[in-house]
Amino acid sequence: MTSKRGLDTTATDLANRQDESDASRKRLVEQSRDFKKNTPEDIRKVVAPLLKSFQSEVDSLSKRNPVPVLEHAIQLQKKAQRVSDLEIENKQLRETLDEYNHEFAEVKNQEVTIKQLRDKLKELEDKIEATAEARAKEKERELYRGFGEKERQLQETQLSVAKKLGEAEQKVTTLNTEFWR
Template sequence: QITLFTSLFQYTYKIERDLRKQVAPLLKSFQGEIDALGKRSKEAEAAFLNVYKRLIDVPDPVPALDLGQQLQLKVQRMHDIETENQKLRETLEEYNKEFAEVKNQEVTIKALKEKIREYEQTLKNQAENIALEKEQKLQNDFAEKERKLQETQMSTTSKLEEAEHKVQALQTALEKTRTELFDLKTKYDEETTAK
């Protein structure tokens, strides 16, 4: 009986020692996968935080809207100037009628009319040039700001999509790792049960 017990003890000890040798690499591999998953999770969090910080820095569209409002106000001012010019023309026409009624003033009236016409033309040209220059400058400034805003939005969208792809890849890797770990555990349980 002692010999049988000794043999049984040695056999059990050998099985336990063999089992430890087989399980040790599995546990080491399991720990490596857990460490890798932890590292991937930190990288995903860092990528998400980086994208979030960049989204916070996206410029506010309010300045562009303010610029549009200023442009509208300047157009309104130009309309007011045109209305005032029209009133001045009407006043000048009235003066011209009064001058026409004065006898022996034909030469003076003609000269005055010519000067008035030249003055009106000069004022009209200056007003149109100023209006065109202001409008062109405002349009260029607005277009430039809009282009920069679109570039920033496209860049931000691209980086967000890249981060989402990374997160999706990490999620897929995590699911795959979980499946592999479950398969390893199932296999380990089956081998343990078989032994």
């Protein structure tokens, strides 16, 4: 169940990041509106293509960044479901073994068969548990690596956008200064 907790945490993190992105986008839209209201038309015409370019880049980043991560999370969730299915199957095997134990208790000389079934069940449980744990840990590591890379790329993009925005603001300041001279 550790991997399910990890998936829940990952899903929560993704939702929080999406909320943060939505809030940031809304702030940018509001700032753009304020800029349009408070800036003379000739300056707006000069800056408009740049602002549209930034808006397009932000929109495309918002659309494409979560998709591969979410697809990977869905794959992990399917694998976690398989582990859950194996646990159900394991429980059913235990119930079946209990039924056999009851029948064998009524029939003498079946102790060897019971021991073999118990050993087999223990072996299967150990194998299933080890396999499921190993797969879940590997997938969790892959997901964290993927998240790290996506986060790094997003930070690089944000720095680039911030730099371009700073340059655009500098140009606007320069244009304002020249305009009011």
